[in-house]
Amino acid sequence: MTTTNTPADVEWEPHAGRLADELAAAGKLTDPRLAEAVRAVPRHAFVPSYHQQTADGSWAEQASVDDLAAVYANTALITALAPTGTGGTTVLSSSTQPGLMTRMIEALHLTDGARVLEVGTGTGYNAALLAHRLGEEQVYSIDVEAELVELARQRLAGLGYRPTLVAGDGAAGLPEHAPFDAIIATCAVPTIPWAWVEQVRPGGVILTDLKPAPGAGSLVRLTRTAADRAEGRFDATYAAFMDLRHTPGDNPAGFRVERDHGQAEHRTTSLDPNTPWTSLLVWFLASFDLGAEIAYGYTLPEGGGIPAYSDTAPTASWIATPDGSWAEITLAADNGQHEVAEGGPRRLWRLVEQAHRTWTDLGRPGWNAFGLTVTPDAHTVWFDQPDSDHAWRLARR
Numbered sequence: 001m002t003t004t005n006t007p008a009d010v011e012w013e014p015h016a017g018r019l020a021d022e023l024a025a026a027g028k029l030t031d032p033r034l035a036e037a038v039r040a041v042p043r044h045a046f047v048p049s050y051h052q053q054t055a056d057g058s059w060a061e062q063a064s065v066d067d068l069a070a071v072y073a074n075t076a077l078i079t080a081l082a083p084t085g086t087g088g089t090t091v092l093s094s095s096t097q098p099g100l101m102t103r104m105i106e107a108l109h110l111t112d113g114a115r116v117l118e119v120g121t122g123t124g125y126n127a128a129l130l131a132h133r134l135g136e137e138q139v140y141s142i143d144v145e146a147e148l149v150e151l152a153r154q155r156l157a158g159l160g161y162r163p164t165l166v167a168g169d170g171a172a173g174l175p176e177h178a179p180f181d182a183i184i185a186t187c188a189v190p191t192i193p194w195a196w197v198e199q200v201r202p203g204g205v206i207l208t209d210l211k212p213a214p215g216a217g218s219l220v221r222l223t224r225t226a227a228d229r230a231e232g233r234f235d236a237t238y239a240a241f242m243d244l245r246h247t248p249g250d251n252p253a254g255f256r257v258e259r260d261h262g263q264a265e266h267r268t269t270s271l272d273p274n275t276p277w278t279s280l281l282v283w284f285l286a287s288f289d290l291g292a293e294i295a296y297g298y299t300l301p302e303g304g305g306i307p308a309y310s311d312t313a314p315t316a317s318w319i320a321t322p323d324g325s326w327a328e329i330t331l332a333a334d335n336g337q338h339e340v341a342e343g344g345p346r347r348l349w350r351l352v353e354q355a356h357r358t359w360t361d362l363g364r365p366g367w368n369a370f371g372l373t374v375t376p377d378a379h380t381v382w383f384d385q386p387d388s389d390h391a392w393r394l395a396r397r
């Protein structure tokens with residue numbers, strides 16, 4: 001294949017071949033025809049440069065040709081940034097880890113002639129892998145960022161691939177091109193858009209990152225089992241994508257809750273204050289009670305910090321919800337006990353502790369012990385089997 005939009009002197013094929021071998025050795029690439037696509041598609045043509053955060057928090061741009069090995073490594077690369085309303089920088093798009101992409105494409109169980117809709121075109125690399133595997137006429141891809149779609153279109157065309165690319169909100173799917181055999185989303189959704197269920201054929205597959213609340217959820221693979229039902233399990237391996245945005249640019253709403261320790265209740269906890277980051281299934285279960293909107297983070301020391309810590313090391317973790325509830329938990333422990341302060345109408349850390357007990361009582365299961373059933377009226381997360389007694393209704397959003 002000629003790479004008309006890459007410098008002729010760039011020897012990328014050995015790198016692409018090594019990437020395919022590495023993914024195969026790691027069990028992330030088993031389909032020979034997809035392996036052929038990984039060898040044939042130049043990732044650096046879709047990622048001519050990428051952004052890396054430096055130690056001081058600023059961003060530096062790297063040209064891909066300067067270090068091809070880095071571009072053909074099994075890592076995600078940040079490809080589009082945008083300023084936030086609060087003077088910071090946010091990530092608008094990235095090229096997903098290739099091993100995650102190949103694992104996801106394989107999880108669709110595609111056969112020749114299958115028609116696929118990708119939500120989240122980004123660089124177009126994934127669309128190129130799909131187009132190489134299935135044929136360009138079988139592949140549809142949509143991104144909310146029109147500029148990214150245009151760039152992807154040019155890069156794909158430069159390599160001879162012309163899948164159908166659309167700029168728009170992928171939550172609505174592409175009704176004019178439905179039905180699809182599979183819809184694969186490379187962004188995270190709080191609930192499964194019903195349009196996706198309607199636009200996969202009966203027996204078709206929806207694969208997406210379901211995150212009902214920030215950081216809470218993972219990849220789920222649903223089959224349309226009836227006209228009004230899609231059902232399936234979470235993937236065994238945790239994955240996280242950037243959130244779907246209904247409009248271009250940076251648009252998270254955000255909220256702030258003051259943590260007034262004078263008005264708080266104080267107690268201790270044995271639960272690890274890092275739980276929202278380190279015990280992701282507990283965080284997922286907790287989110288059903290905490291609600292869809294959760295802010296959480298680490299507290300940095302004030303005025304030079306606590307002697308035991310460096311000036312920038314955090315001293316506590318915190319969570320908050322828009323009803324004004326908050327909890328702050330010290331990272332330091334005394335005899336395994338961390339101090340907890342909780343304020344506002346709800347005791348949020350108790351909800352996390354309760355979720356931890358639930359998870360422990362269930363035998364500390366992994367992600368694929370849980371599943372999801374979607375109907376027009378409800379999203380139900382279940383443990384073990386769809387008719388399980390252990391089931392949770394998600395609020396529709």
Ligand SMILES: C[S@@+](CC[C@H](N)C(=O)[O-])C[C@H]1O[C@@H](n2cnc3c(N)ncnc32)[C@H](O)[C@@H]1O
Nearest residue numbers: 093120121122123126143144170186187244245
């Ligand atoms: C991780 S990137 C996708 C990576 C891409 N598949 C690739 O191969 O480069 C996620 C993408 O989802 C897009 N996105 C976010 N909200 C969207 C929406 N409502 N509809 C379609 N795409 C959306 C972002 O603009 C971003 O490009």
